[in-house]
C-alpha cells in the first residue's frame with residue numbers, strides 16, 4: 387500500500403505522483419488541505435510537524451520531505467531507475483533538485499505564478515513590485531538550469547530522472563505567467579524539455595483536478 391497525503395494542486399505533491407507514475411506504481415492520494423482555516427488537522431501534523439505536503443505512507447513507514455520521498459521510491463522500486471548511476475550525473479541531478487528547492491520554488495511559483503495568475507483569477511491584484519523583484523532571480527534560475535542540463539529530451543540526457551519529476555510541475559506553472567514565457571524564450575533547451583516532458587503520461591495523468 388502506498389498513500390500520498392497532500393493536495394493535487396501542490397507542485398511538491400505532483401513531483402512525487404509523477405515519479406510514482408513513471409515507475410508504474412499505484413497509490414492513493416489522501417486529500418490534505420494545508421490552507422484550511424486553522425491549518426491542517428492535528429493527526430496530519432503528527433506525521434508532518436512543519437505542516438507541508440506531501441507525506442508518503444506505506445504499510446510500515448512514513449516519510450516527509452519530497453527529495454527524501456523521491457529517492458526512497460527510487461531505491462525501493464528500482465525499475466525504471468530515476469537516479470543515474472554515474473557519480474557526476476547523479477551529483478548533477480542532486481544539484482538541480484537543490485536549486486529547485488532552495489531558489490526556484492519560491493521565486494517561480496509564489497513570486498511569479500501566484501502573483502501573476504492565481505491572485506487576479508481570485509479577484510485580487512497582483513503585487514507588481516514582488517513580481518518585478520522576482521524577475522532577476524527567475525532569470526538566474528532559468529539561465530543556470532539551461533547551462534547545467536543536457537535537455538533534451540530529459541534534463542540529464544537520454545533518461546528521465548528525479549530532476550525532471552521535480553522540475554516539471556514548477557516550470558509548468560511558471561510558464562503560465564507572461565513573465566515566465568518571456569524568460570523561458572531565452573532558454574531553448576529548457577523550453578523544448580518542458581514542452582516534451584509535459585506531454586508524458588506521468589505528467590498528463592497528474593494534472594490537478596482542483597483549480598490552482
Ligand SMILES: N[C@@H](CCC(=O)N[C@@H](CS)C(=O)NCC(=O)O)C(=O)O
Pocket residue numbers: 396397398399420437438439440450451452453
Ligand atoms: N520541504 C518540503 C516543502 C513542501 C512544500 O513547500 N509544500 C507546499 C505545497 S507545494 C506546502 O505544503 N505549502 C504549505 C505552506 O507553506 O503552508 C518538501 O520538500 O516536501
